[in-house]
Amino acid sequence: MAGLTLTEKILARHAGKSSVEPGDNIWVDVDILMTHDVCGPGTIGIFHQNFGRQARVWDKDRLVIIPDHYIFTADKMANRNVDVLREFAREQDLPHYYDVGSERYKGVCHIALPEEGHTRPGEILLGTDSHTCTAGAFGEFATGVGNTDAGFVMGTGKTWLKVPPTLRFVFHGEMPPYLMAKDLILAVIGDIGCDGATYQSMEFDGEGVYALNIEERMTLCNMAIEAGGKNGIIAADQKTIDFVRSRDKAAKPFTVEKSDPDARFVREYVYDVRTLRPVVAKPHSPDNRAYVDECKGTRLDRAYIGSCTGGKMTDFRAAARILAGKQVKIDTFVVPATTEVARTLKTEKLNGHTLEEIFLNAGAKIGEASCAACLGGPSDTFGRLNQAIRCISTTNRNFPGRMGHKQAEVYLASPLTVAASALTGLITDPREFLA
Amino acid sequence: MKLERIIQGRAYVLGDNVDTDQIIPAQHLTLNPAIPEEYRQFGRHALSGVPPAQGGLPKGHVPFHANDTDLVSGYQILVGGRNFGCGSSREHAPIALDAAGIKAVVAEFYARIFFRNSVNGGYIVPVETGERLCEKVCTGDELRLDLEACTAENLTTGEKYNLRPLGEVVPILEAGGLFPFARAQGMLPS
Known part of the structure; x- marks a missing residue:
């Protein structure tokens, strides 16, 4: 049996299987569901409509609601949407709601999630935002979904996923001081196109990637969706583990994995960061x-x-x-x-x-x-x-x-x-x- | 919406990489699709982010709505090129198309989340084709899609095109979306 990629390992474990192959349709348990003010009200509507007005969310510790999109605006509808989130968080007694106008207000969800200890290696994170893939920087499977998928997870804790094939992007060399992760990912997207990773996983590897700090790794994974990628992912190393432990007050256990040496990648792209120019x-x-x-x-x-x-x-x-x-x-x-x-x-x-x-x-x-x-x-x-x-x-x-x-x-x-x-x-x- | 075998209507033609900001610009995302009246309002704003020259190909500058205040368009089928629906995960995109009266989109392929959202909510049928229909069909042509035979006929020109089978999403579309499908499968109580 061929080895598994990191994404395949995480998906298999969450489906209760020892192995999966690209193209398999599987049901997985979701570790964290995140939503915000733009897609939250629609998601909550779907949850109420399908599970009932009195239904409780599947696990209030695993639902994170972070208003961040339309906050500092006089737009009444935008403000109304935050009210919908606030009311839902109150009804459901949600511990991880970061309310506008309170001490807890955070801002952009993809950065707030790791700051507040909601990202861990080996987990599955779904969010109603295409840039949810940012959290792949922590060695987890993270991807964006719509309101219907999110409403389903809210009630059941489960979703179906098609296992994606994985593309590997290897960066060698030490980054020159005039380059940043944004240059690397714009170079990649320029090479493969904004549909070049459609339905596929993008794994980033190589000493050039592990030399990046956590925030730069987040920038790399953030833009996987701009190539159409289902997720971007970087295997966790000591920097990841140290960051996650410093942020997760609940100190939840997590699983650190990496792709097997004989894992099957659809294609591998190799870059020498020393030869790249600002993009x-x-x-x-x-x-x-x-x-x-x-x-x-x-x-x-x-x-x-x-x-x-x-x-x-x-x-x-x-x-x-x-x-x-x-x-x-x-x-x-x-x-x-x-x-x-x-x-x-x-x-x-x-x-x-x-x-x-x-x-x-x-x-x-x-x-x-x-x-x-x-x-x-x-x-x-x-x-x-x-x-x-x-x-x-x-x-x-x-x-x-x-x-x-x-x-x-x-x-x-x-x-x-x-x-x-x-x-x-x-x-x-x-x-x-x-x- | 349940899956219909035959979908017929006037085509509105767009190009490649029609992203979700073109389908429904972000300033309209303050509407909540869970409220029926607001759901209908999305129809008015559908495709309002398409740059005028790229709307209604091959000529362009063809409005999608006859009047700015119309909720429903005079077109029922969208034709696009590659990577239709790329960009954000907003489910408001297929919702806006549904609210505007679009029944199906025919494109070479779709961005993943848009395709999934279209099927999950049963809003529109996202059909793939191996042909570059966005260069063969003109805005205003009458199309007839046969989803079982996997063909499309251009009733205006008499041309025929091949469509790809909908494949594994047929049961979800037939059920009317993810929730009815999950109930029918016994995954959720009915």
Whole structure:
């Protein structure tokens, strides 16, 4: 019998089987279900409709509700949706609800999940958001689902999955200081296309990946969906275990696994990170790859640093290295992913200044922790592209209209490249500002 | 919606990588599809994120709704290219198409979550074809899909096309979605 990939092992164990093969349809037990303010109300509606108005969720310890999308808006419908979550959390007495306007409010769900100890190696995490795949960085199977699937899990704790074949992406070499995980994943998506991993698992491996910190690994896995991937995954190592143990107050046990040496991968892609250059995805698709040196000088109207893929401390440290002591030339929006990141921006210092001071002194505007303009949202959303302007952004998706106006042009890039471009108002190679 | 063997209607043609932000732009996700009146409202906003030049191919600039305030479109079948429904996991996407009166989408292949959501909720039938229909069918053509024979006929031009079998999702579509299917299978109490 051939060996199993990491994804196959996790799925087999959750189906009570010793082995599975790509293409098998299996029923699995779900460890954690996450929902938010955009898909939560619909999911709750489906749960009530199918299990009854008085039904209880299958396991309140395993349901995590994190409002994060449309929070700081006057939109009444958006506010109503948060009320629906709050009422449901009260009725069901949910311990893991992170309410807006409370001390517990977190911000972007994909970053809040690990911060609050809801990600563990070897588990299955489903979320009503396509970027749920971010949590694959913890060596677990994590994928996005719709309201109906989530409503079903809410009542039963189970879902059916088709076992995906696995693509392996191996990164060798030590990362140069001008590259970030965003450059690696944009290079991969450029190579395989925004449908290149449809219905497949993307496993990231190699010493270049294990040298990355946890947040950078999250950026890699976050964008698996931009290639159509079912999940992105990185086997847990000591860094993962240390992070998870430091965050999980309940200290739940977990299973650390990796792909067998004789596991079957559909295809393997090998990269030497030392030879890569800073990358952007041009409008209007994450696979529209260009190297920064091929499009440098492109005039910009706005820079945006935020989101699950670009609003973590690693991202802001990188941006601060470039922005410290300088002035931005275009409107620059900084949005911490979570309230924890926002608090750290006020305390962590670079050359005697907090990161928050560095951004404000550079002329950037800082918003409140949330998804904000990454996906457009209501018209009063912080940083939203309300006109047909050109923006360079650390976010993860640039299909037409994604950040607001459907004729706006969005370039995706690393926080280093976005910060360097903010200083010139033109797409700029970060190497120009890194001594 | 239960699975119908024959689906006939006017086609609205789109290109490749029609993502969920084009199908239902994010500012409309404040509507809650669990509330019937709000579900209907999604129909009005369906495909409102498609850049005008890419809406209603081959010419483009063909509105999906006759009037901006219409909830239901005059088209019943969407034709797309590769990777239809990519992007977010929002179930609001197939819901918006259903609310706008779309019965089926015919595309080369689908993004995984969109396909699953379409089937799970029984909103629309996502049909695959090995042919590049988005370059053969014109917006406004009358199509007749035969899901059992796996063929499509263009009643406007007389052309015939092959469709791929729906395969393992047929029982879920026939039941009307994931919940009725699970009840019929005894996985949930009926």
